[in-house]
Amino acid sequence: MELFTNQILAGISTGAIYACMALAVVMIYQAIDHLNFAQGEMAMFSTFISWQLMQWGIPYWVAFVLTLIFSFAAGIVIERTLFKPLAKAPILTNVAGFIALFSIINSCAGLIWDFTIKQYPTPFGSAPFLGSQLISTHQAGMIGVTFLLLAALYFFFQYTRVGLAMRAAASLPESARLVGINTAWMIALGWGMAAGIGAIAGMLIAPVVFLEPNMMGGVLIYGFAAAVLGGLTSPLGAVVGGFLVGVFENLAGTYIPGVGNELKLPIALALIITVLVIKPAGLFGRPIIKRV
Amino acid sequence: MSAADEAEVVAEGQAVEAVPKRAMTLSTGTSLTVLLVLLLIPLLVKNFIIFQMTMLLIYGLAVLALNILTGGSGQFSLGQSAFYAIGAYTSAILMEDFNVNYALTLPVAGIICFAAGFLFGQPALRLSGVYLALATFALATAMPQLLKLGYFEHWTGGVQGLVVTKPDAPEIIESALKVVHLKMSQDMWLYYFTLVITVAIYLWSINLLRSRSGRAFMSIRDNEIAASSMGVNVALYKTLAFGVSAGITGVAGGLGAIAVQFVAPDSYTITFAISLFLGMVVGGVGWLPGSFVGAAFIIFVPNISESISKGLSGAVFGVLLFLVIFLVPHGARQVAIVGQQLAGRFRR
Numbered sequence: 001m002e003l004f005t006n007q008i009l010a011g012i013s014t015g016a017i018y019a020c021m022a023l024a025v026v027m028i029y030q031a032i033d034h035l036n037f038a039q040g041e042m043a044m045f046s047t048f049i050s051w052q053l054m055q056w057g058i059p060y061w062v063a064f065v066l067t068l069i070f071s072f073a074a075g076i077v078i079e080r081t082l083f084k085p086l087a088k089a090p091i092l093t094n095v096a097g098f099i100a101l102f103s104i105i106n107s108c109a110g111l112i113w114d115f116t117i118k119q120y121p122t123p124f125g126s127a128p129f130l131g132s133q134l135i136s137t138h139q140a141g142m143i144g145v146t147f148l149l150l151a152a153l154y155f156f157f158q159y160t161r162v163g164l165a166m167r168a169a170a171s172l173p174e175s176a177r178l179v180g181i182n183t184a185w186m187i188a189l190g191w192g193m194a195a196g197i198g199a200i201a202g203m204l205i206a207p208v209v210f211l212e213p214n215m216m217g218g219v220l221i222y223g224f225a226a227a228v229l230g231g232l233t234s235p236l237g238a239v240v241g242g243f244l245v246g247v248f249e250n251l252a253g254t255y256i257p258g259v260g261n262e263l264k265l266p267i268a269l270a271l272i273i274t275v276l277v278i279k280p281a282g283l284f285g286r287p288i289i290k291r292v
Numbered sequence: 293m294s295a296a297d298e299a300e301v302v303a304e305g306q307a308v309e310a311v312p313k314r315a316m317t318l319s320t321g322t323s324l325t326v327l328l329v330l331l332l333i334p335l336l337v338k339n340f341i342i343f344q345m346t347m348l349l350i351y352g353l354a355v356l357a358l359n360i361l362t363g364g365s366g367q368f369s370l371g372q373s374a375f376y377a378i379g380a381y382t383s384a385i386l387m388e389d390f391n392v393n394y395a396l397t398l399p400v401a402g403i404i405c406f407a408a409g410f411l412f413g414q415p416a417l418r419l420s421g422v423y424l425a426l427a428t429f430a431l432a433t434a435m436p437q438l439l440k441l442g443y444f445e446h447w448t449g450g451v452q453g454l455v456v457t458k459p460d461a462p463e464i465i466e467s468a469l470k471v472v473h474l475k476m477s478q479d480m481w482l483y484y485f486t487l488v489i490t491v492a493i494y495l496w497s498i499n500l501l502r503s504r505s506g507r508a509f510m511s512i513r514d515n516e517i518a519a520s521s522m523g524v525n526v527a528l529y530k531t532l533a534f535g536v537s538a539g540i541t542g543v544a545g546g547l548g549a550i551a552v553q554f555v556a557p558d559s560y561t562i563t564f565a566i567s568l569f570l571g572m573v574v575g576g577v578g579w580l581p582g583s584f585v586g587a588a589f590i591i592f593v594p595n596i597s598e599s600i601s602k603g604l605s606g607a608v609f610g611v612l613l614f615l616v617i618f619l620v621p622h623g624a625r626q627v628a629i630v631g632q633q634l635a636g637r638f639r640r
Contacts, residue, residue, distance in 0.1 A: 035422050093617055096573040100613035107606025266437050269430035276427055277415045
């Protein structure tokens with residue numbers, strides 16, 4: 001029984017990482033209706049920026065805020081210059097564009113900061129949390145920040161004018177334009193916010209997985225799995241999905257014979273496919289009904 | 293709510309652009325010229341380039357397979373590397389463990405992959421667009437891990453992979469060439485062997501797309517609901533497209549294993565699946581000859597970008613890809629159409 005609870009705790013702490021990433025994935029999916037395959041690389045690049053700022057002697061939280069501002073601006077710039085012209089292109093072209101972006105960011109980060117693994121500081125410390133060996137204060141802090149972020153997003157979308165405008169632009173672009181909402185800028189704003197959330201996720205994950213240009217590869221796939229499980233249309237679903245994927249991954253690794261560390265990834269992927277087949281809208285997503 | 297749903301429908305409909313049937317191939321004259329060039333090239337160049345040409349044909353086949361799936365039936369796949377891996381392993385295991393002749397392993401690889409693709413097509417039936425891309429992406433990422441599994445290690449050689457012997461040219465051809473004092477290298481033989489299979493599959497694919505099944509694929513791509521109300525068995529043809537595509541990819545994988553003489557789990561990662569996908573986009577979705585142009589892009593452009601800048605090769609590759617997307621969004625097909633129009637004007 002203790003093994004069981006311990007595994008669940010461990011799962012929750014890794015799940016927090018996936019939840020962060022899934023939140024970023026869902027944000028951009030809401031804004032542009034595509035899965036951004038370069039999302040993880042964008043987050044990685046932001047994390048490197050913050051690391052560089054700290055190397056220059058800037059304190060953690062100042063660097064944190066500066067990085068957020070940078071990522072937000074960079075997200076908007078990328079949308080304006082590269083993806084706005086592709087808005088009317090087929091999905092295939094967009095996916096190719098994401099892959100190109102992935103390749104460019106990864107290669108640039110490798111050139112600027114090279115591929116050696118770097119330590120990344122944590123603002124929460126790494127002592128055991130409440131006496132448990134399995135969750136450190138950093139992981140507890142990460143879970144806290146994830147929920148804070150979720151609450152902030154909920155407030156933003158529910159109670160601010162811009163949030164309302166963004167929701168309108170996403171669900172009914174034409175009518176939104178008719179009442180005077182600048183839908184093109186709402187999409188750019190979505191990119192900026194997704195880049196910002198990605199940056200937060202990156203900075204929270206980096207102390208756990210260490211900082212290097214390829215740090216996001218596995219995390220992004222789990223982030224996708226979490227987003228799909230929770231439903232691509234629901235930020236709350238993404239967070240819950242993240243924790244579920246973390247717990248599921250750990251339990252499967254412990255209790256299903258033959259599933260060692262090497263099979264954890266295929267397990268996550270099998271989960272994606274199962275969810276997509278049984279309940280394509282995810283746990284919290286709203287099903288899309290097509291009218292002919 | 294209802295207006296939003298209509299917006300969804302429009303977006304879904306434009307996932308893959310409709311390509312008219314005639315625009316899918318080259319004219320007979322051009323095809324024969326290209327074939328002649330392909331026949332003569334090995335006589336003029338070094339063995340290494342012959343090997344690269346062989347790989348170009350093999351990748352071209354794999355891109356062609358994806359093109360049938362996406363350009364033909366309108367379904368996505370980022371998981372072609374998985375079927376390529378299954379084909380490669382089938383050929384390698386048959387050759388090394390069962391001493392089957394290399395040429396005979398290819399149909400087996402094709403059939404096994406057809407079955408695998410057909411089965412994978414069943415769950416894929418319920419998915420479309422981004423979701424299908426995601427599911428196939430998952431398949432491609434899982435494949436190397438599955439190949440490394442302890443259970444199959446006896447067959448697959450685990451992380452180490454398998455070494456495959458390179459076939460010699462058959463004795464009849466060798467002795468015939470001896471009469472005129474010529475020798476055929478292994479690379480050259482393999483090139484012609486691959487060329488014959490490629491041409492056969494290419495012709496077969498064109499005929500497939502012109503047949504009743506091909507029309508069914510395209511009707512599903514253009515409008516699924518209209519297709520089903522016209523009596524097209526949507527589920528059957530969608531899974532069939534997956535199967536055919538996987539089958540051809542499997543044959544390409546088998547050929548690849550023979551040409552490279554080595555199979556290992558890490559040669560068939562998601563990166564490979566993504567390059568095949570890029571090959572299709574660059575070559576022009578739904579334009580079969582473009583598959584080979586796309587294959588050339590994914591084989592040679594990384595080399596070119598590496599020669600421009602070693603540290604930034606990924607960035608250069610990405611920038612080149614963006615250039616292609618912005619300048620020729622329809623890939624090589626667009627270039628070919630423009631070329632044709634220019635040639636037409638010239639003749640007048």
